[in-house]
Amino acid sequence: MASRATIIPELEKMSVEQLKSIKEQSDMEVNLLQDSLNNIRTATNRLDLASIALRDLSLRPQGKKMLVPLTASLYVPGTLDDAEKVLVDVGTGYFIEKTMEEGKNYCERKINLLKSNYDQLLEVTSKKKHIADEAGIVLQAKMKQLASAS
Amino acid sequence: MAAASSSSSSRELQKELEAKANDLSKIQKDISKNHQVRKKYTIQLGENELVLKELDLLNEDANVYKLIGPVLVKQDLAEANANVRKRIEYISAELKRLDSTLQDLEEKLNSKKEAILKLQQRIQAGKAKA
Numbered sequence: 001m002a003s004r005a006t007i008i009p010e011l012e013k014m015s016v017e018q019l020k021s022i023k024e025q026s027d028m029e030v031n032l033l034q035d036s037l038n039n040i041r042t043a044t045n046r047l048d049l050a051s052i053a054l055r056d057l058s059l060r061p062q063g064k065k066m067l068v069p070l071t072a073s074l075y076v077p078g079t080l081d082d083a084e085k086v087l088v089d090v091g092t093g094y095f096i097e098k099t100m101e102e103g104k105n106y107c108e109r110k111i112n113l114l115k116s117n118y119d120q121l122l123e124v125t126s127k128k129k130h131i132a133d134e135a136g137i138v139l140q141a142k143m144k145q146l147a148s149a150s
Numbered sequence: 151m152a153a154a155s156s157s158s159s160s161r162e163l164q165k166e167l168e169a170k171a172n173d174l175s176k177i178q179k180d181i182s183k184n185h186q187v188r189k190k191y192t193i194q195l196g197e198n199e200l201v202l203k204e205l206d207l208l209n210e211d212a213n214v215y216k217l218i219g220p221v222l223v224k225q226d227l228a229e230a231n232a233n234v235r236k237r238i239e240y241i242s243a244e245l246k247r248l249d250s251t252l253q254d255l256e257e258k259l260n261s262k263k264e265a266i267l268k269l270q271q272r273i274q275a276g277k278a279k280a
Contacts, residue, residue, distance in 0.1 A: 087215065087222075088204075090200065090201045090204045090205075091197040091198075091200055091201050092194070092197050092198055092201050092234070092237070093216055093217040093218070094201050094204075094205075094214065094215070094216055094217070094225075094230060094234070095214070095215040095216070095217060095222060096204060096205070096208065096212065096213070096214055096215075097212060097213035097214070097215070098212070106204075
């Protein structure tokens with residue numbers, strides 16, 4: 001694309017110092033963006049698990065015996081009550097009672113939102129990475145020039 | 151005599167330069183703190199707007215609960231809506247305030263940089279004469 005090809009002559013015009021600082025800055029930005037990408041992937045996985053759990057729950061009949069977690073290592077036996085209503089954590093401390101169908105819907109919506117965010121972020125990240133790589137290449141070329149000149 | 155007085159005045163200039171450099175780094179720390187608080191508020195704003203969207207999708211009779219400490223308390227949908235909207239307003243106002251503070255800080259940063267530059271030039275000029 002034209003925008004990518006025109007970076008290189010811009011970078012060539014700069015001094016070694018500027019190139020170094022541009023490369024460092026771009027590298028930092030790429031790292032931050034990669035972290036965000038990982039976060040989104042983790043969140044999407046959690047939502048996927050929630051969605052799977054919901055689907056499983058909807059298959060269970062009412063009154064089915066189950067083990068209820070009280071802590072991470074303590075479970076007590078119980079029976080499944082109404083699986084038609086689920087409480088959804090929507091953020092900032094608010095929980096909304098929804099039907100099983102709405103709950104599954106919610107998970108789907110959130111997963112789609114996260115997937116589109118992930119795609120957008122991926123695009124930005126790859127552009128930044130490209131700039132960082134180009135800066136690195138031009139920097140190395142310049143340093144070789146200086147080394148051979150001196 | 152002239153050499154001694156010029157070296158002492160250059161020492162003063164150096165001290166002034168140090169003081170100004172300290173001010174500069176303080177301003178930069180303030181700016182980065184501003185950025186951090188801004189990030190926190192922006193995240194909260196986003197979260198609250200998501201909640202508002204979910205609440206808007208609900209029927210009148212849907213049940214909404216709020217987590218207050220370890221207690222899940224049933225809330226009225228209208229009340230929950232009002233609370234979330236108020237929170238969004240508050241956060242937006244805070245963000246605007248932070249924006250104007252940031253602008254002030256950046257102006258101060260630039261003027262400090264200029265002052266430092268001028269000082270450095272004076273010091274250089276002083277050294278050139280001596």
